[in-house]
Amino acid sequence: xxxxxxxxxxxxxxxxxxxxxxxxxxxxxxxxxxxxxxxxxxxxxxxxxxxxxxxxxxxxxxxxxxxxxxxxxxxxxxxxxxxxxxxxxxxxxxxxxxxxxxxxxxxxxxxxxxxxxxxxxxxxxxxxxxxxxxxxxxxxxxxxxxxxxxxxxxxxxxxxxxxxxxxxxxxxxxxxxxxxxxxxxxxxxxxxxxxxxxxxxxxxxxxxxxxxxxxxxxxxxxxxxxxxxxxxxxxxxxxxxxxxxxxxxxxxxx
Numbered sequence: 001x002x003x004x005x006x007x008x009x010x011x012x013x014x015x016x017x018x019x020x021x022x023x024x025x026x027x028x029x030x031x032x033x034x035x036x037x038x039x040x041x042x043x044x045x046x047x048x049x050x051x052x053x054x055x056x057x058x059x060x061x062x063x064x065x066x067x068x069x070x071x072x073x074x075x076x077x078x079x080x081x082x083x084x085x086x087x088x089x090x091x092x093x094x095x096x097x098x099x100x101x102x103x104x105x106x107x108x109x110x111x112x113x114x115x116x117x118x119x120x121x122x123x124x125x126x127x128x129x130x131x132x133x134x135x136x137x138x139x140x141x142x143x144x145x146x147x148x149x150x151x152x153x154x155x156x157x158x159x160x161x162x163x164x165x166x167x168x169x170x171x172x173x174x175x176x177x178x179x180x181x182x183x184x185x186x187x188x189x190x191x192x193x194x195x196x197x198x199x200x201x202x203x204x205x206x207x208x209x210x211x212x213x214x215x216x217x218x219x220x221x222x223x224x225x226x227x228x229x230x231x232x233x234x235x236x237x238x239x240x241x242x243x244x245x246x247x248x249x250x251x252x253x254x
Contacts (some may be wrong), residue, residue: 025071026078028206032196036157039191043161046189053176054160057144063157065098065131065219067115070212071152071203073223079148080138080224091147094137095221105130106222113226117215121145137221153220154196162190 044052054061068076081090097110099110107123108115115124138147146152164187173186204214218228 006185022074022078024204024210025074025203028203029071029075032154032200032203033157035195036154039195040158040161043189043191048181051181051185051189052160053179054174058176059135059139059144060174061142061156062136062139062144062146062170063133065128065134065136065221066155067128067154067217067219068155068223069200069203069207069214070114070216070218070228071207071226073218073220075151076138076148076153076220076223079151083147087147091137092224095224097206098131098134098137098221099225102127102131102134109228110222111226112228113218113222114228115217115219117213117217137224158191158196163189163193165193 006145046130049107083091099113103110105127106115107119107127135141136146138152139145140147145157160174160177162169162173169187169190169232170193194222207214216228218226222228
């Protein structure tokens, strides 16, 4: 991969734009999505009866906003584009209301819909705590189904089980799971982040190759109605991509 102006470009070519760039990034996300599904499946096979409460219609994981990469944002947008017109307008209307309501508190560019890569941990924590019970605009009620389930983000694909690095749990399991089970069961069945981290790096490189910064994140409602995908362009001068932060997952009611 050659770099020009701080933005990675395909060997001997120019950065992709528009619909071609979106299709390219969606394809590059496939290994990450597959890794997430595989890791969840592998961990699930070690579960004992009653340890996992996840089922169709349970939407505890759909309450609370969380950060997603720009590549995943394109995937979410594609899923919404495929919805019937009335359903699509309902999703976009709900997303717009969330963005407008929280604009004054958003730790980034609310109009663009992008989180500030240099935001403090304190500002980050305060805002995600504020929206911890906000329903995802993709949630259909009363069925509790995700309207773009096949194209849902990685965080949604792995929610329910804990995340770990080595033997240390870095994100706990859903509070509805492992009720009454020994504490070590959460660690024993946790998803190891190493595989996901490797795929994250590949996605970051893909973002750079189409002229988008790898370290910038958004949320699902902001991805749907923000101006981010029109405004983001390569910046002149040398630039090192900031390592992607770990995806944050919504909290289930405890």
